[in-house]
Amino acid sequence: MATIGILHSRPSVDSLKSIRSTATDRSTIHRRLQKALPTRDKDVWANNEGTKPKALPAKYADLKKSLVKPEDYDAVQASWDRLLVSLEKRVKEIKSAGPVAVPVVDFNEIQETNCQFPEEIADTIRAAGCCVVRGVVPRAQALEWKASLLSYVDRHPDVPQLPNNSEPQIYCTFWQKAQIEARSHPAVIRTQLAMSQIYTASEDTEVDLMNQALYADRWRVRRPGSVGMFQPHLDNGSIERWEDKEYGRVFRKIWQGKWEEYDAWDMDHRAEAVMDLYGGPGACSAFRSLQGWLSIDDNGPQCGTIQLLPDIKLSMAYILLRPFFNDQNKLDMDSTYFYGADPGQGHVLKDTWHPHLHLNKSIVSCPEAAPGDYVLWHCDLVHKVEEQHKGFNDSSVIYIPVVPLCEYNIGNLVDQRKAFLKGVPPPDMPSATRSDKFERDHEDRGRPEDILTLEGRRLMGLEPFEASEVGITNGQKAIREIANEALEF
Ligand SMILES: [Fe+2]
Numbered sequence: 001m002a003t004i005g006i007l008h009s010r011p012s013v014d015s016l017k018s019i020r021s022t023a024t025d026r027s028t029i030h031r032r033l034q035k036a037l038p039t040r041d042k043d044v045w046a047n048n049e050g051t052k053p054k055a056l057p058a059k060y061a062d063l064k065k066s067l068v069k070p071e072d073y074d075a076v077q078a079s080w081d082r083l084l085v086s087l088e089k090r091v092k093e094i095k096s097a098g099p100v101a102v103p104v105v106d107f108n109e110i111q112e113t114n115c116q117f118p119e120e121i122a123d124t125i126r127a128a129g130c131c132v133v134r135g136v137v138p139r140a141q142a143l144e145w146k147a148s149l150l151s152y153v154d155r156h157p158d159v160p161q162l163p164n165n166s167e168p169q170i171y172c173t174f175w176q177k178a179q180i181e182a183r184s185h186p187a188v189i190r191t192q193l194a195m196s197q198i199y200t201a202s203e204d205t206e207v208d209l210m211n212q213a214l215y216a217d218r219w220r221v222r223r224p225g226s227v228g229m230f231q232p233h234l235d236n237g238s239i240e241r242w243e244d245k246e247y248g249r250v251f252r253k254i255w256q257g258k259w260e261e262y263d264a265w266d267m268d269h270r271a272e273a274v275m276d277l278y279g280g281p282g283a284c285s286a287f288r289s290l291q292g293w294l295s296i297d298d299n300g301p302q303c304g305t306i307q308l309l310p311d312i313k314l315s316m317a318y319i320l321l322r323p324f325f326n327d328q329n330k331l332d333m334d335s336t337y338f339y340g341a342d343p344g345q346g347h348v349l350k351d352t353w354h355p356h357l358h359l360n361k362s363i364v365s366c367p368e369a370a371p372g373d374y375v376l377w378h379c380d381l382v383h384k385v386e387e388q389h390k391g392f393n394d395s396s397v398i399y400i401p402v403v404p405l406c407e408y409n410i411g412n413l414v415d416q417r418k419a420f421l422k423g424v425p426p427p428d429m430p431s432a433t434r435s436d437k438f439e440r441d442h443e444d445r446g447r448p449e450d451i452l453t454l455e456g457r458r459l460m461g462l463e464p465f466e467a468s469e470v471g472i473t474n475g476q477k478a479i480r481e482i483a484n485e486a487l488e489f
Helices: 013-021 059-067 070-101 119-128 139-155 177-184 186-196 245-250 312-324 407-422 454-459 474-486
Strands: 104-106 130-134 207-212 219-222 290-295 306-308 374-378 383-385 395-399 404-406
Touching: 070 312, 119 130, 119 312, 139 177, 139 219, 139 395, 177 186, 177 395, 177 454, 186 207, 186 290, 186 374, 186 454, 207 454, 207 474, 306 374, 404 407, 404 474, 407 474
Parallel strands: 104 130
Antiparallel strands: 130 374, 207 404, 219 395, 290 374, 290 395, 306 383
């Protein structure tokens, strides 16, 4: 889910570079600023009312011209024509398949490997951009975590909840024992690393697919009969996918009219892309290569679960090229419609703006996810939440994304460690959740001794990364050294 934004823009990547040379300069590292809690939904999401989206300022026509060069105009038009044909076919396949279009994998597939899926399974996940990993944690353990979380809320009913009414769905605790155990559980981490390693990175790219920097998020208990909160949307940036130069390089093949060659799992330019240029209330100031939740209940279709558009390449090619084409499907380099990707607001999609995606057909409910199953989806994947919960069980999850160790995430790691040790909300969470009676004031909150594994201590910033490990890439070694310096090990 989208998280609430920050008050001020984050510094550019260039300023993050200074961590390398002045990692002990705390003023550089401590760059995350406390957020404000938006009071209205429209502060978070782009306005999706009306048949035409808001026209952005004229500079965005120049931005389009900087991405698609005149010599590629014909190729991009031809690529759009091919894309619409492919999309029409694929949408029919997805609608026919329903939830089956979302791959389901057994945790045993990665149990005995070096945290890697067998290649044929990895290919299936690559194509869909999402999956359910079954049996990551024993059912009894997952249910125990749910009971523990609800017990905490019973003891401390002043825990901030969203929405703040009689039917809350999201509970704003970050440092509960159950959350700490889940994040540091060896099978959860093994699954995260297997998903992380579906990405590829060049030898010198400063990213570590075998280590993470935790993004401490919340948990959800959605009651039967409740109505949903999330429309079709994208997280991990909005206009930034076009506007940030490094982020735009991720999609260079698409700008050249070669969307078939676009690799959604190439980490080389993602690791330093800026995803919140405007610090908007819909932004998250960490790079989550995959979003995800661990099921702590019997989740499934019709029961208020997540819905996904399970084709990462076609959907992203369409969304990114949409501003370059008019309603007659002809190249238009002068208009400034970005169709729900407004600066500083969450990226929303709708049928009339994205007609060829056929969102009511291409978005399917996630298959059953029992307690202990783990659902993960690529950072560029369109998703929403079922509008109605028609089932009989709670729909309950602990949000646990995959957050690779890279420069973009190190600042968050440093500040978040401080927040954990104090028991206050992490730096990326809204200040309005800092009530006087929050976790900090509760002796029964989670502690470092609740972390289950060495890897768990590492992703919390409590242990140094192994910079001298044999067999790692130059980029891994560099980023581990940068992280260790920033963490003052
Ligand atoms: Fe989301």
